[in-house]
Amino acid sequence: MTKPQAKLMQGNEACTLGAFAAGLEFYAGYPITPSTEIAELCSEELPKLGGKFIQMEDEIGSIAACIGASLAGKKAMTATSGPGFSLMQECLGYASLTEVPIVIVDVQRMGPSTGMPTSPAQADLMQARWGTHGDHPIVVLAPGNVRECFELTFRAFDIAESLRVPVIVLMDEIVGHMREKVILPDPATLKPGRRAAPESPAGYKPYAADSDGGVPLMADFGTGYRWHVTGLFHDESGRPTQKAETCDRLLRRLSRKVEKAAPSIESHFEESLEEAEIVVVSFGCSAMSALSAVRRARREGLKAGLLRLKSVWPFPDDLVIRACAGASGVVVPEMNLGQLALEVERSLGGRAPVRRLGKVNGELFRPEEIFEAIASVAGREAAE
Amino acid sequence: MSDQPPKSYLHVIRERYCKGCNICVAFCPKKVLALKSGKVFAERPWLCIGCKMCELRCPDYAIEVRAAEPEPDKGANGAEQDYCLPPEACDD
Amino acid sequence: MSDFLSYFRQDNLPHIWCPGCGHGTVTGAIVRAIARKGLDKNKVCIVSGIGCSSRAVGYLDFDTLHTAHGRALAFATGIKLARPELKVIVMTGDGDCTAIGGNHFIHAARRNIDITTIVMNNNIYGMTSGQYSPMTPKGMYGTTAPYGNLERSFDLCELAKAAGATYVGRATSYHVPLLIDLIEAALGNKGFSVVEAMVQCPTYFGRKNKIGGPVEMLEWIKEGTVNVKAAASLPPEKLAGKALIGELHNAPAPEYTADYDELIAKVQRKFDTFQGGLYGCASNSD
Numbered sequence A: 001m002t003k004p005q006a007k008l009m010q011g012n013e014a015c016t017l018g019a020f021a022a023g024l025e026f027y028a029g030y031p032i033t034p035s036t037e038i039a040e041l042c043s044e045e046l047p048k049l050g051g052k053f054i055q056m057e058d059e060i061g062s063i064a065a066c067i068g069a070s071l072a073g074k075k076a077m078t079a080t081s082g083p084g085f086s087l088m089q090e091c092l093g094y095a096s097l098t099e100v101p102i103v104i105v106d107v108q109r110m111g112p113s114t115g116m117p118t119s120p121a122q123a124d125l126m127q128a129r130w131g132t133h134g135d136h137p138i139v140v141l142a143p144g145n146v147r148e149c150f151e152l153t154f155r156a157f158d159i160a161e162s163l164r165v166p167v168i169v170l171m172d173e174i175v176g177h178m179r180e181k182v183i184l185p186d187p188a189t190l191k192p193g194r195r196a197a198p199e200s201p202a203g204y205k206p207y208a209a210d211s212d213g214g215v216p217l218m219a220d221f222g223t224g225y226r227w228h229v230t231g232l233f234h235d236e237s238g239r240p241t242q243k244a245e246t247c248d249r250l251l252r253r254l255s256r257k258v259e260k261a262a263p264s265i266e267s268h269f270e271e272s273l274e275e276a277e278i279v280v281v282s283f284g285c286s287a288m289s290a291l292s293a294v295r296r297a298r299r300e301g302l303k304a305g306l307l308r309l310k311s312v313w314p315f316p317d318d319l320v321i322r323a324c325a326g327a328s329g330v331v332v333p334e335m336n337l338g339q340l341a342l343e344v345e346r347s348l349g350g351r352a353p354v355r356r357l358g359k360v361n362g363e364l365f366r367p368e369e370i371f372e373a374i375a376s377v378a379g380r381e382a383a384e
Numbered sequence B: 001m002s003d004q005p006p007k008s009y010l011h012v013i014r015e016r017y018c019k020g021c022n023i024c025v026a027f028c029p030k031k032v033l034a035l036k037s038g039k040v041f042a043e044r045p046w047l048c049i050g051c052k053m054c055e056l057r058c059p060d061y062a063i064e065v066r067a068a069e070p071e072p073d074k075g076a077n078g079a080e081q082d083y084c085l086p087p088e089a090c091d092d
Numbered sequence C: 001m002s003d004f005l006s007y008f009r010q011d012n013l014p015h016i017w018c019p020g021c022g023h024g025t026v027t028g029a030i031v032r033a034i035a036r037k038g039l040d041k042n043k044v045c046i047v048s049g050i051g052c053s054s055r056a057v058g059y060l061d062f063d064t065l066h067t068a069h070g071r072a073l074a075f076a077t078g079i080k081l082a083r084p085e086l087k088v089i090v091m092t093g094d095g096d097c098t099a100i101g102g103n104h105f106i107h108a109a110r111r112n113i114d115i116t117t118i119v120m121n122n123n124i125y126g127m128t129s130g131q132y133s134p135m136t137p138k139g140m141y142g143t144t145a146p147y148g149n150l151e152r153s154f155d156l157c158e159l160a161k162a163a164g165a166t167y168v169g170r171a172t173s174y175h176v177p178l179l180i181d182l183i184e185a186a187l188g189n190k191g192f193s194v195v196e197a198m199v200q201c202p203t204y205f206g207r208k209n210k211i212g213g214p215v216e217m218l219e220w221i222k223e224g225t226v227n228v229k230a231a232a233s234l235p236p237e238k239l240a241g242k243a244l245i246g247e248l249h250n251a252p253a254p255e256y257t258a259d260y261d262e263l264i265a266k267v268q269r270k271f272d273t274f275q276g277g278l279y280g281c282a283s284n285s286d
Helices: A011-021 A036-045 A059-071 A082-087 A089-097 A125-130 A146-163 A173-177 A244-265 A284-299 A317-323 A340-348 A367-377 B023-027 B053-057 C023-037 C053-059 C072-082 C094-098 C102-111 C156-163 C176-188 C202-208 C214-223 C256-270 C277-283
Strands: A006-010 A026-029 A052-055 A076-080 A102-108 A139-141 A166-172 A179-183 A228-230 A268-271 A278-282 A304-309 A311-313 A329-334 A354-358 B009-013 B033-036 B039-042 B063-067 C044-048 C063-066 C087-093 C115-121 C167-172 C193-198 C225-227 C243-250
Touching: A006 A011, A011 A036, A011 A076, A011 A102, A011 A146, A011 A166, A011 A173, A011 A179, A026 A036, A026 A059, A026 C072, A036 A052, A036 A076, A052 C072, A059 A076, A059 A082, A059 A089, A059 A102, A059 C063, A059 C072, A059 C102, A076 A082, A082 A089, A082 A102, A082 A125, A089 A166, A102 A146, A102 A173, A125 A139, A125 A166, A125 A311, A139 A146, A146 A166, A146 A173, A146 A179, A146 A244, A166 A173, A166 A284, A173 A284, A228 C053, A268 A284, A278 A284, A278 A317, A278 A340, A278 A367, A284 A304, A284 A329, A284 A367, A304 A317, A317 A340, A329 A340, A329 A367, A340 A354, A354 A367, B009 B039, B023 B033, B023 B053, B023 C214, B053 B063, B053 C023, B053 C176, C023 C053, C023 C087, C023 C115, C023 C176, C044 C053, C044 C072, C053 C063, C053 C087, C063 C072, C072 C087, C072 C094, C072 C102, C072 C115, C072 C256, C087 C094, C094 C102, C094 C115, C094 C156, C102 C115, C102 C156, C115 C176, C156 C167, C156 C193, C156 C243, C167 C176, C167 C214, C176 C193, C176 C243, C202 C214, C214 C225
Parallel strands: A026 A052, A026 A076, A076 A102, A102 A166, A139 A166, A228 C063, A278 A304, A278 A329, A329 A354, C044 C063, C044 C087, C087 C115, C115 C193, C167 C193, C225 C243
Antiparallel strands: A006 A179, A139 A311, A268 A304, B009 B063, B033 B039, C167 C243
């Protein structure tokens, strides 16, 4: 294999290459700014890899086709943005209850509604967690730069396959469209995981697992298992049931699956958090500006630190508590009216005051905007 | 008309499946079938011509028509025999 | 144990459908067509949406998928494209297919993807107890059409044909031998096939419209149909208000997944310098 060299690459492209490296075999999607490049690259490259691409009639069809392909044994992905992500919610819950691994990329744009299609936002954070109805676990990763679009999409497939869950890669228009010099890992060094399969059809139970967050073995359709998948609550053999005890056990197992794996799912970036008095907690595009602001603050004698979440759901409570342990103030810059801040406030439970810094005009934070917030929280007027 | 003896047919009834909807009884061209306490049975099996419309139309797979072997075995009338019960469970 | 029942998950029987509901009959017809074709049970995948008819797949001993309302065809498209060697069948109801699922129905037909779609049309939403559907005849009643349905209903078979389906037929739960023949032919069509099965819903449609029980409803369905072959020689007034049954359209055309496999072969030949792997593809995507 050629030695990996630096490339100037777009976030959406890196995301797609991450999926190829993870063994993507099936993409179904629908054009929507700012994610369409992912679909275009899949349509061009998947046939070369022997994979399949289809542009469905809408986003509902797209995620439904992905679930079907995954049941047929293929690693499947779709990519969309706010409006399409809203349409995908019912089937996302279906994949959660039926424990079918898929990856959904949401390249966020300014919403709600048609909003500002070419402008960045981060206001789908709560939708990514609670968009579909009913209690359900979800794993959401948030790339903060082009390289991470590759890494976290690759990681998303590993988590999806190992836990039999849908995983969301929550990008935004900036991270998706910006280009950076990137040196991607040599794919030969990467070992994509795959769902644990049963040995033989004899006595196969598609939903049998120990109740403490166990992950059942998953057979591929068309290989002689003849198993049943339903969106209704079901027993261990997949048969619909309304038995209270069985339904309770199923739902708690599903949540426990992700809870138990949370430590291995958790990933973040931090800088100068040691004895930081003002901690900036952020994710995605806003965290880039926050990093510059934190570095400027340090240069100007303010003890600021940055915590950038690369996994946002399940929300890393302990990490946030640890990062803000010594802080007298926390600043949460994000391109919404305070969604990450809600979780930061909940996890800190009053340990430190949280300053919400929401930008909702479709323009990325300028570092000085975050710097001024840091300075004001530190009780010092912004440097002249 | 061929001169062999008229073929006779065996009506296999799965009583547990039958919901007494009366479709088979109503549309049997030879009025072979009837309901007894909400379950189908072959009231006049000798009239059966083996058209199997009852079997095809039955929404519950509760009736199956088979050409009877020349010497009918002891449990000839399918009405009593519930083929849902495993043979050893039948106290004939 | 009968060969017929061997296609069922017998420990799930008897099924949940009401006494005299036509869904059981159509499900039986599908199994008989599959048996006639001698299909390998391990290579058949049956997908359904939501509604009374969609509960059928739970009783059938194949790879079965009971999906979201209206989305069976989209799920099935994913399965078929991912594993073209599987025989993919969709069982759907009139509401599931032509109301919420209408968009997927016309596009699956347009693509001519090899999926055999059985639309079990009982003219009503049965599962939710009796609302009118896009297939409820104008003027008839549903719990949401208490004064009579204002809307005209689809001619499902014309809709399928216009959208691009390459095999279209209609039969009923009265004309079961015909239904089995049509399903068998549909299974043999390498492309998008639609068989509409008009079925009786005595519990809701029959009662709400005072047609009667299962037997009377089957007679009502029988009266409302005429075989397409016979229709050719009947005067127009005899055909008024009647649904044509039989094979209505059979025009094979290139099939979507076969074309896609050809595309892969062609693309891979064109990029024969393609070494595979990450860098192989990125560098030569000119």
